[in-house]
Every structure is written in C-alpha cells, then in structure tokens.
C-alpha cells in the first residue's frame with residue numbers, strides 16, 4: 001500500500017477502508033458503500049474554497065462538491081472550472097514552492113509532483129477520463145457552484161482513493177489575482193487559453209473521516225492485536241462498519257450546514 005509522508009488518516013481508518021472495499025471484489029449485489037471527503041483550499045491565492053465528498057459502492061462513485069470564491073467570468077460567459085481527481089503523485093496539494101519557473105504562479109504541470117496526473121475528469125456529462133481534461137464546455141462554471149454526478153470509476157482512480165493519494169483539484173483562477181508576469185502568460189496545457197484559465201485554484205486530498213469523529217471505543221474495536229487471522233478479519237470488518245456510519249453522519253451534518 002502506498003503512503004504519502006503527509007498522510008494524515010490513522011492506520012486504523014485505513015485498515016477499515018481496505019476491508020470495506022474488499023466486498024467490491026465479490027460478485028454480489030449487496031456491496032457495502034464507503035466514503036471519503038476533503039475540504040478544498042485555495043491555490044495561487046485564488047480565494048477559492050469548497051468541499052468534496054465521494055460515496056463509493058463497488059466501482060460506482062457519487063461525487064458531490066460545492067465550490068465558492070471561484071473566478072466568475074471568462075470572455076463574457078461563466079468562467080469554466082475544469083475539475084479532476086488527480087492520482088499517482090504524492091497525494092498532497094502544492095505550495096508556492098512548486099513554482100519552478102518563478103513566475104509567481106503554480107501552473108498545472110508544476111503542481112503535478114504534488115498531486116499527480118489526472119485520474120478522473122469531474123465533468124458534468126459524457127466522458128470522465130483524462131481525455132476530457134480541458135473539455136471546458138462540460139465543466140461547471142462561475143463564482144459559486146454545486147456539482148453532483150454518479151459514474152463508474154476507473155481502477156486507477158479507485159485504487160488512489162482507497163490508498164489516500166487521490167487529490168481533487170479545481171482549476172481556473174481570476175487572472176487579476178495572478179502576478180503581472182502570470183497574467184501575460186498562456187497556459188502550458190493549451191496555447192489558446194491564458195495561464196489563469198488552467199492554473200489550479202483549489203485543492204484537497206480525499207481521506208476517510210477524521211479520527212476524532214470515531215465513536216468512543218472505536219479505536220479498540222478494529223485493532224488487530226494478538227489474534228489469529230480469522231478474528232482479525234472479523235474485527236477489522238466491524239471497524240469498517242463503524243467508519244461508514246461515522247462518514248454518513250459527518251456528511252449529514254455538512255449538508256445541514258450548507259443549507260443554513
């Protein structure tokens with residue numbers, strides 16, 4: 001199992017996650033669902049923030065996001081915000097130290113050592129592969145939006161979500177917020193787009209629920225200490241159920257806070 005140095009989810013939660021994912025391998029209609037979530041924090045001083053949550057059942061994912069403080073308009077239309085699940089990097093968001101060429105902007109390629117390449121494109125419709133990376137007409141747009149879509153995850157993205165290295169990235173920064181040098185540049189991804197259109201604006205690593213949200217005694221339940229393999233499996237399974245329940249609760253709480 002791959003682990004990033006910054007990986008914050010306790011080993012117990014990971015064990016639970018791995019176990020909960022295992023039933024997906026079995027050919028059964030009753031597949032346990034589990035979830036990961038993240039807060040999206042600004043990159044490049046964009047002022048963009050948000051939340052992302054993914055419910056997974058087998059290979060099927062329901063992605064829910066809300067984003068605020070994003071760039072509002074682009075050429076008289078809503079500013080398109082390409083958004084992806086990035087994988088195969090360090091599983092972290094880039095700091096300004098990632099600005100290799102020193103132009104004051106972390107471009108999408110400069111962020112790749114941190115968050116990796118595109119595993120899934122979070123489009124509104126149609127293809128969700130990396131082929132749709134910059135299919136700007138199929139992404140949400142504007143300063144504030146919500147997103148929800150259910151689709152089949154590819155194996156690489158699913159594996160990254162399971163091992164905690166998947167990172168949600170929202171692209172598109174208000175050009176006025178970039179450095180003077182950055183405002184003049186075109187995107188390294190598409191020479192017809194300004195750098196601001198594709199630069200990362202918000203980012204967050206998907207993780208299972210936080211440890212402090214575990215119920216009392218939860219840490220003991222799943223701890224495989226001095227047991228034979230059979231009972232270890234059973235205990236880890238119990239831990240996974242607890243984790244799923246906690247995740248659902250946290251999301252319900254989140255939904256309430258969004259409405260109020």
Ligand SMILES: [Cu+2]
Pocket residue numbers: 082083084085086118169170171
């Ligand atoms: Cu991306």
